Amino acid sequence: MKTPGEIPHVEFSNGFDPSKLKDGWAVGGYNEKRQGMYTAPQYRNERYIHMGIDIWAPAGEPVYAPADGILLYQRNNDQEGNYGPTIVLKHQLGDQTIYALYGHLSEPSLEMHKTGEPVKAGKMIGRLGTNEENGGWIPHLHYQLSVQDPGEADMPGVVSEADHQKALELYPDPNKIPGLIIG
Numbered sequence: 001m002k003t004p005g006e007i008p009h010v011e012f013s014n015g016f017d018p019s020k021l022k023d024g025w026a027v028g029g030y031n032e033k034r035q036g037m038y039t040a041p042q043y044r045n046e047r048y049i050h051m052g053i054d055i056w057a058p059a060g061e062p063v064y065a066p067a068d069g070i071l072l073y074q075r076n077n078d079q080e081g082n083y084g085p086t087i088v089l090k091h092q093l094g095d096q097t098i099y100a101l102y103g104h105l106s107e108p109s110l111e112m113h114k115t116g117e118p119v120k121a122g123k124m125i126g127r128l129g130t131n132e133e134n135g136g137w138i139p140h141l142h143y144q145l146s147v148q149d150p151g152e153a154d155m156p157g158v159v160s161e162a163d164h165q166k167a168l169e170l171y172p173d174p175n176k177i178p179g180l181i182i183g
Helices: 107-111 164-170
Strands: 026-028 053-056 062-064 069-077 084-093 096-103 124-127 140-146
Touching (some): 069 096, 069 107, 107 124
Antiparallel strands (some): 062 124, 069 084
16 A cells, blocks of 8 residues: 555646556545546536545555544445445535445445444545446546535536536535545
């Protein structure tokens, strides 16, 4: 496992280039316009602004809860180009409630904890899935926050220009939320 300082940051606003994923490890940005990267039908060739952070790492790498929370939702979003196995935790940070989505996990991750179960900071909540189980993507974690309860184990990870301003209000930058900073 690498520390955050050892993981290179990459940008895909000029198109997806897998050669930027050195040794299988990289971090991709929040609010990044990634035209041409999302080609599955559900994106309708108009959703390309990334509202989470991607952490590329080898399949099987563990994923930990950054803060105390409750496992609120989990399911396998198994449509091609979707998240695959997905978990949403609810965190209470002072007087602010934050919902955190962890997408592209392994299928066994959905059996590690029960819905409604408390999860302590530092507890493993899953492992990264292979491309065969995570929606067809190179193994990585899609980590996204919401100030609104998503009501299910899903959030729009990429949005259109028309939905961009509202998405910035609903899905804050994880690097700017004290207690949930990941690198």
